[in-house]
Amino acid sequence: MSQALIRKLQNFVKLSATDQRALERAGSERVRRIGPHEDIIREGDKPSSVMLIVDGWACRYKYLEDGRRQIVGFFVPGDICDLNIFLLKEMDHSIGSLTEVLIADISRESLETLMGVSQRIAQALWWDSLVSLAIQREWTINLGQRDAVERMSHLFCEMFLRQQSAGRAQISGCEFPVTQAELGDATGLSTVHVNRTLQQMRSAEMITLHNKRLVIHDLDALMRQAMFNPNYLHLGRDGAHLDAND
Amino acid sequence: MSQALIRKLQNFVKLSATDQRALERAGSERVRRIGPHEDIIREGDKPSSVMLIVDGWACRYKYLEDGRRQIVGFFVPGDICDLNIFLLKEMDHSIGSLTEVLIADISRESLETLMGVSQRIAQALWWDSLVSLAIQREWTINLGQRDAVERMSHLFCEMFLRQQSAGRAQISGCEFPVTQAELGDATGLSTVHVNRTLQQMRSAEMITLHNKRLVIHDLDALMRQAMFNPNYLHLGRDGAHLDAND
DNA sequence: CGCCGCTTTGATGGAGATCAACCTTCGTGG
DNA sequence: CCACGAAGGTTGATCTCCATCAAAGCGGCG
Incomplete structure (x- = not known):
């Protein structure tokens, strides 16, 4: 399920079999399907879990008041939306699907477990978020x-x-x-x-x-x-x- | 010294006197002065500490091969460069001063102490990094x-x-x-x-x-x-x- | 006083926006 | 199985915002 994520993280650090299993588990807890061209989460919504794109493409975007739209990033399989996102009361932008998308929701608890159990996973996930920032x-x-x-x-x-x-x-x-x-x-x-x-x-x-x-x-x-x-x-x-x- | 940071973080959560003292301490360990229009860290350098801008303005920027330059963000007093930055082997962009700048270097160890001691500080710092991302x-x-x-x-x-x-x-x-x-x-x-x-x-x-x-x-x-x-x-x-x- | 960094001004050109059609593809239902 | 419609792709004409070039002002500091 989260093969793409695992492959990606291994560009930072080689994960153990246990690490990989833990990621697999977290990434297959709650998986949902989104149709093409739907909003996954909207500006103003309260983010409640970290999302992992398992399959398909999505994008972050924001509208200006007058209707102009800017897409500020694409999500491809293996991508995670912001790690600490549940610290915020509401989204300042929206995320929408481009194709049909499979999303794994990772609850705050399982994320904390995941990062608590393996220092290596934690660091790999932090690395991934630094890369996202660099991409932005x-x-x-x-x-x-x-x-x-x-x-x-x-x-x-x-x-x-x-x-x-x-x-x-x-x-x-x-x-x-x-x-x-x-x-x-x-x-x-x-x-x-x-x-x-x-x-x-x-x-x-x-x-x-x-x-x-x-x-x-x-x-x-x-x-x-x-x-x-x-x-x-x-x-x-x-x-x-x-x-x-x- | 790190009053600006403390004031800023309180837009997220009210810090205790102890929290504030811990931040003060971390922000006054190693402070250095940079002249105006100098590079603070250059693309390709290995980042070794988290930097806190205590006074003055700085900016992140990157040159294209042909000399065009884009400033991708400004730093003002109270701003922190990326929290986990030491996970990366080298900087993908540079940071330069605009005015004379006072910088507090926060070592990996004191950062870990800081975030380990107080959950509240840790979350406030994560909040700050989410805001930086949103700004980008x-x-x-x-x-x-x-x-x-x-x-x-x-x-x-x-x-x-x-x-x-x-x-x-x-x-x-x-x-x-x-x-x-x-x-x-x-x-x-x-x-x-x-x-x-x-x-x-x-x-x-x-x-x-x-x-x-x-x-x-x-x-x-x-x-x-x-x-x-x-x-x-x-x-x-x-x-x-x-x-x-x- | 004179110089250097920064700001200001004028003239010209070009990359890309906008508007308004038209075409192509493909999925759907009659 | 074809007709139709909608979504996406393509074209041409015109206009505008901003880049570029070049030169001249300004002000603060040694």
């Missing part, structure tokens, strides 16, 4: 400094590597079940311009986005184009000194 | 959806309220020791356009920015202009049920 910073940079082609290239690199780090990509590419309108909300571009940018990237033979699949023809070129530096994903086994040895 | 999301929204006037208005509202929540603002305004070039790096606008936008806001009698001071003539109007919703700062005493009663 990178989105800020993306919107602040890059032009349309660079922005989309950067987003594609990120989503590809993130899925790859969770064991969910192929050499050629990965899933990408996002409409052009949603891509616009995520990149701060109009739908029309997203369309034109995609055409440009396609004719430059960088990528193809079709049928909810992203095919990357030349990852190195794409990364150069985007000035993509993967350092912020911290995939370098930073916790190796804590590795389990069974 | 809001910057993403700001750059993605707002135009120049709205962006700058939003930034002014945020920095005013953040300083106010730490007891560091007056009714009329607050410190704002940021050059127009730096404002440009933070808002994703050119220096020239920042200048013109400021003039426009000044002649609309919204704000004046002069001598490193921000004067807000009509906060409500400014907030409306920016479509500023303060919910993301979570200043509503979300942890009131944990209040100390001495």
Whole structure:
């Protein structure tokens, strides 16, 4: 169930069989199914559990008063929403599904058990939340400094590597079940311009986005184009000194 | 020394005298002075302690390969850089001073002590890190959806309220020791356009920015202009049920 | 006094928004 | 099995906000 999460965390530290079982258990306690394009939790709601995306894509977003919408992040399988979220009285943004989604709710208690039992798991989860923060910073940079082609290239690199780090990509590419309108909300571009940018990237033979699949023809070129530096994903086994040895 | 931090945390939960003393102690162990416009820690460096800004302003930023720079956040007195930062092998961005800055380094050990001794402090610090995350999301929204006037208005509202929540603002305004070039790096606008936008806001009698001071003539109007919703700062005493009663 | 960092001004150009159609695909039900 | 409708993708024309370039003012400090 939470294979993607486990795979991802192992980019930080090697987990023991016991650790993995504990994660499996926490991630399969209460699983619910959400249809595509539904709200999972809304701005103003009280968050009551930590959510783990088991399958499907979702996104965080927020509307401005006048109806403009910004998607501030994507969730892919293995992603967790904020660890300490139940400290807050209400959500300041919404989370909605893009595809059909499977969500595991992890109660405050089982999270505390999980992190109390294994120091290694606790640290891996903290690492994951630091990476999420770094991703958010990178989105800020993306919107602040890059032009349309660079922005989309950067987003594609990120989503590809993130899925790859969770064991969910192929050499050629990965899933990408996002409409052009949603891509616009995520990149701060109009739908029309997203369309034109995609055409440009396609004719430059960088990528193809079709049928909810992203095919990357030349990852190195794409990364150069985007000035993509993967350092912020911290995939370098930073916790190796804590590795389990069974 | 860490009055600003204490004041800020009390927007979440009322701290006991003991809590406050513990924070004071942790925040005055090792304090260092940094000159204006120096790097405090650089991309690639290994973070070794959690830093608390005791006085002055600093910012997080990152350069793209081609020299463009994005400031992704400001630090004001009472702000803490990421709590678990020592889990990472290297910084993915830099932190630099804007003014002269006093920094308290909090070692991993004293942080653990601090959070171990008082559940209330631990939760307050986690709350603070959730707020930082929300701020980062809001910057993403700001750059993605707002135009120049709205962006700058939003930034002014945020920095005013953040300083106010730490007891560091007056009714009329607050410190704002940021050059127009730096404002440009933070808002994703050119220096020239920042200048013109400021003039426009000044002649609309919204704000004046002069001598490193921000004067807000009509906060409500400014907030409306920016479509500023303060919910993301979570200043509503979300942890009131944990209040100390001495 | 003179210099350096910061702010201000004017002129020009371009990336991307907006508006308004039209096309394509695919699922649904008659 | 085809018709229809809705959602998503594509196109062209026009406009605007903001970047860029270049130069000139300003003010505080050595």
